[in-house]
Amino acid sequence: MSHIAAEQLLAEHAPALRNFLGARCRDADLTAEMLQEVAARLVTASPRLSLNGNARGYLFRIAANVWRDHLRRELVRRRAAVVLESAEPPLADPADARLLERELRAAVRNAVRALPPAQREVVELRQQRGLTFQEIADRLGRPLGTVLTQMRAALARIGAALENYR
Amino acid sequence: MNHPTEDQLLLLAYGELAEPLVCEIESHVAACAACADQLAQLERARVALDVALPERRRPVVVWVALGALAAAAAVAGLLFTRAPSSDAARRGWNPTKVWSATAGYVAGGNVMVDIDAQLTRLEQERSYGVPN
Numbered sequence: 001m002s003h004i005a006a007e008q009l010l011a012e013h014a015p016a017l018r019n020f021l022g023a024r025c026r027d028a029d030l031t032a033e034m035l036q037e038v039a040a041r042l043v044t045a046s047p048r049l050s051l052n053g054n055a056r057g058y059l060f061r062i063a064a065n066v067w068r069d070h071l072r073r074e075l076v077r078r079r080a081a082v083v084l085e086s087a088e089p090p091l092a093d094p095a096d097a098r099l100l101e102r103e104l105r106a107a108v109r110n111a112v113r114a115l116p117p118a119q120r121e122v123v124e125l126r127q128q129r130g131l132t133f134q135e136i137a138d139r140l141g142r143p144l145g146t147v148l149t150q151m152r153a154a155l156a157r158i159g160a161a162l163e164n165y166r
Numbered sequence: 167m168n169h170p171t172e173d174q175l176l177l178l179a180y181g182e183l184a185e186p187l188v189c190e191i192e193s194h195v196a197a198c199a200a201c202a203d204q205l206a207q208l209e210r211a212r213v214a215l216d217v218a219l220p221e222r223r224r225p226v227v228v229w230v231a232l233g234a235l236a237a238a239a240a241v242a243g244l245l246f247t248r249a250p251s252s253d254a255a256r257r258g259w260n261p262t263k264v265w266s267a268t269a270g271y272v273a274g275g276n277v278m279v280d281i282d283a284q285l286t287r288l289e290q291e292r293s294y295g296v297p298n
Contacts, residue, residue, distance in 0.1 A: 023196035071213040108218030127219040155211035
């Protein structure tokens with residue numbers, strides 16, 4: 001895929017990408033920043049890409065990755081802010097993103113360990129086996145709706161465990 | 167449209183929503199702060215989980231590559247062990263077509279390179295601008 005084709009592709013889908021990213025972050029400046037990141041990733045990758053006709057899917061996959069990367073950095077940044085404001089001695093230097101991320105991992109793993117077994121089972125099959133929710137439902141012999149409810153409950157508990165990161 | 171269900175938002179956050187619904191719900195979320203917040207919460211928790219328990223991608227490419235290697239080995243075994251026919255011996259044996267077809271699979275030719283595999287490779291190589 002040429003750079004020109006990549007630019008045309010971006011121009012064609014920019015409004016939809018802006019909606020996609022804007023709906024998530026609800027911040028015009030951040031949306032523009034992430035859109036640029038999507039463009040940069042596409043252009044960087046374009047010489048080695050063959051899109052097999054699903055260019056739109058590819059673009060949105062990049063956009064979703066850009067958004068998740070932002071969330072990941074945001075989680076670590078929030079942890080750093082909490083550490084700076086806290087009177088308690090920090091477990092890690094707030095400037096050290098790797099250590100902060102390690103703390104984040106520990107907090108989430110603890111939260112996963114504390115989940116009710118039925119929820120933990122769903123989380124583990126999704127995360128560690130990479131199964132879809134339908135596949136998890138089939139594997140566990142539970143209705144899909146039950147699996148989705150269990151996953152949502154698990155995510156809510158994990159979200160609550162991350163309150164320190166807000 | 168009405169607000170999407172919580173299950174639909176979860177499926178959207180995990181990229182498992184059926185395609186016809188994706189555009190419709192994306193449009194709704196773009197205009198509805200409550201649903202956008204709910205989706206952001208789900209995605210934030212999902213990202214935290216991804217950090218703590220990285221998803222193991224299903225090794226489709228690995229299996230395909232292994233299968234291709236096995237096929238290549240079988241073809242090579244056949245070619246090396248089978249005596250050429252007298253006709254082939256007269257004309258000279260030219261295995262180019264066999265090798266090129268196999269090499270296409272082994273080297274990851276277009277036949278087996280789909281979008282997801284490419285993204286996986288790029289992510290693994292960190293070569294498409296992943297920010298620090």
